[in-house]
Amino acid sequence: MRAIWIIARLTATEAARRRILWVLLVLTIVSVSLTTWGIERLVSLAREAGSSELEIQVGVSQVLILVAFMFSFVLAMTAAFLGAPAIASDLESGVAHAMLARPIRRADLVAGRWVGLVAIIVAYAAGSGLLEIAAVRFVSGYMPPEPILAVLFLSSQAVVLLTFAMLLSTRLPAIASGAVCVVLFGLGWMSGVFAGIGRFFDAGPLVDVAEASRWLLPSDGLWRGAIFSLEPPLVVLAAVGRS
Amino acid sequence: MTADPAIVDTHGLAKRYGRTDALIDLTLRVEAGEIFGFLGPNGAGKTTAVKLLLGLARPSGGGGTVLGTPLGDRATRRDIGYLPELFRYQPWLRAREVVELHAGLRAVDDGARATRGAIDAALVDVGLADRAADPVGGFSKGMQQRLGLAVALLGTPRLVVLDEPTSALDPVGRADVRSIVRRARDAGSTVFLNSHLLTEVERVCDRVAIVDHGRVLASGRIDDLLGEPTIRVRATDLPPEAVAQLGRFGSVAVNDAGWLLFSGVDAERIPDIVDAIVAAGGRVHAVDTGRATLEDLFMRLVGGGGLPA
Numbered sequence: 001m002r003a004i005w006i007i008a009r010l011t012a013t014e015a016a017r018r019r020i021l022w023v024l025l026v027l028t029i030v031s032v033s034l035t036t037w038g039i040e041r042l043v044s045l046a047r048e049a050g051s052s053e054l055e056i057q058v059g060v061s062q063v064l065i066l067v068a069f070m071f072s073f074v075l076a077m078t079a080a081f082l083g084a085p086a087i088a089s090d091l092e093s094g095v096a097h098a099m100l101a102r103p104i105r106r107a108d109l110v111a112g113r114w115v116g117l118v119a120i121i122v123a124y125a126a127g128s129g130l131l132e133i134a135a136v137r138f139v140s141g142y143m144p145p146e147p148i149l150a151v152l153f154l155s156s157q158a159v160v161l162l163t164f165a166m167l168l169s170t171r172l173p174a175i176a177s178g179a180v181c182v183v184l185f186g187l188g189w190m191s192g193v194f195a196g197i198g199r200f201f202d203a204g205p206l207v208d209v210a211e212a213s214r215w216l217l218p219s220d221g222l223w224r225g226a227i228f229s230l231e232p233p234l235v236v237l238a239a240v241g242r243s
Numbered sequence: 244m245t246a247d248p249a250i251v252d253t254h255g256l257a258k259r260y261g262r263t264d265a266l267i268d269l270t271l272r273v274e275a276g277e278i279f280g281f282l283g284p285n286g287a288g289k290t291t292a293v294k295l296l297l298g299l300a301r302p303s304g305g306g307g308t309v310l311g312t313p314l315g316d317r318a319t320r321r322d323i324g325y326l327p328e329l330f331r332y333q334p335w336l337r338a339r340e341v342v343e344l345h346a347g348l349r350a351v352d353d354g355a356r357a358t359r360g361a362i363d364a365a366l367v368d369v370g371l372a373d374r375a376a377d378p379v380g381g382f383s384k385g386m387q388q389r390l391g392l393a394v395a396l397l398g399t400p401r402l403v404v405l406d407e408p409t410s411a412l413d414p415v416g417r418a419d420v421r422s423i424v425r426r427a428r429d430a431g432s433t434v435f436l437n438s439h440l441l442t443e444v445e446r447v448c449d450r451v452a453i454v455d456h457g458r459v460l461a462s463g464r465i466d467d468l469l470g471e472p473t474i475r476v477r478a479t480d481l482p483p484e485a486v487a488q489l490g491r492f493g494s495v496a497v498n499d500a501g502w503l504l505f506s507g508v509d510a511e512r513i514p515d516i517v518d519a520i521v522a523a524g525g526r527v528h529a530v531d532t533g534r535a536t537l538e539d540l541f542m543r544l545v546g547g548g549g550l551p552a
Contacts, residue, residue: 006348094331102345103318
């Protein structure tokens with residue numbers, strides 16, 4: 001455990017020294033500022049046009065889900081780009097050689113890197129996500145039903161991709177690991193779409209294959225969990241009523 | 244009689260990667276307190292052997308012990324310092340932080356972390372005390388190699404494995420490393436030195452092993468491997484029968500360049516040899532003492548000439 005802790009701390013130090021944390025902080029401030037400004041403008045225009053508060057709340061909830069979709073994509077890419085070189089580049093550059101000659105397991109090195117990167121990703125997801133939700137509430141008065149759960153789902157989606165990227169990077173070069181991870185993310189998302197279409201047309205085999213893919217890479221399922229947590233109860237009830 | 248336990252003791256160690264035999268039969272014994280040179284051409288299996296000794300790879304055959312424990316024992320690595328051939332350290336850390344990191348990793352099992360004093364001593368020993376607070380990313384290759392030496396020597400490990408420790412250093416740096424290696428030996432470490440630089444090895448090592456194609460071709464004390472010194476005399480106008488008479492001093496031969504080569508002769512007898520040549524009507528142009536170098540031996544062995552009788 002001590003080795004994992006040392007390497008996790010080393011990973012966090014690396015993120016700080018290589019300005020990854022600063023880049024993420026600046027990205028958060030820029031994206032939250034822009035989206036909040038946009039939502040504030042939309043809400044003001046809707047109020048001037050005489051829309052009801054209920055209509056505005058539902059509208060804001062849908063825009064927030066769109067923002068969350070963008071954020072989910074950014075998080076997924078961040079996870080892939082942080083995870084892919086984590087082990088592979090240490091091996092390629094030789095940095096890992098001297099460390100592995102110490103009385104630690106190879107698994108300690110991988111686990112330590114994983115813990116450090118998960119801490120960074122979760123902190124980024126929680127910080128950005130909650131800041132976005134708080135800012136939207138400030139300008140529109142809308143608060144999603146389960147904000148913390150939504151952030152947890154989004155973080156979990158990123159952690160799943162980070163884990164895949166890191167596991168791949170123990171066997172593949174960094175670039176290949178990142179590329180495979182991005183493709184897997186896309187396939188996971190497409191599986192979710194195909195599963196929905198398959199269910200609509202009652203196409204059993206299509207649903208089975210799509211569901212199996214979603215189990216292998218659960219990023220799409222976690223994304224749907226995030227939507228569910230952000231969706232106002234009224235919209236959920238309406239959707240259930242339609243089906 | 245029971246022999247002292249060896250620091251490294253391997254028997255028929257083999258390693259196969261797919262269809263390639265990286266190591267076929269490595270049988271080695273490194274005694275406590277010696278500087279052991281491990282030599283071989285590229286692809287001889289040296290780095291594979293180092294990986295097996297450190298437990299970074301598993302042997303396909305054979306076995307052995309390092310510091311009295313079977314190969315691959317993780318806890319034993321606590322007592323081993325290692326400078327890899329491909330030395331790279333986190334460029335975003337300061338030199339002192341790199342050594343501290345390894346002090347922490349070395350003590351993950353028992354918590355007996357190297358003290359601040361030991362970390363300072365390692366940096367002073369390799370000449371990096373005044374650069375300890377500088378980021379490693381700004382270091383030259385030679386300075387990074389010195390940092391790697393500090394990491395390897397940290398806390399005076401029982402076994403220090405140095406893989407090409409002078410590959411990035413200038414002549415002054417190489418001389419420093421020779422001193423560092425001797426100091427490590429004097430402090431109680433056994434040094435396993437893997438190097439291409441035969442002159443360096445000859446100057447610093449007590450014993451060597453020469454490997455090629457995954458096998459040990461020769462091993463032993465350098466003096467024993469290189470044999471006795473040779474006296475070379477450049478003489479002209481010497482009748483052939485006089486050459487035979489010079490055999491009374493010891494074994495004598497004439498090489499292609501016309502030099503008389505005396506072996507097994509004490510250098511104190513050089514004046515007597517010169518007198519005998521002159522008395523026989525010969526003229527002496529030059530006298531030279533020396534013996535085969537490690538490079539001569541290495542070239543003869545890896546070139547397929549075999550070990551001299």
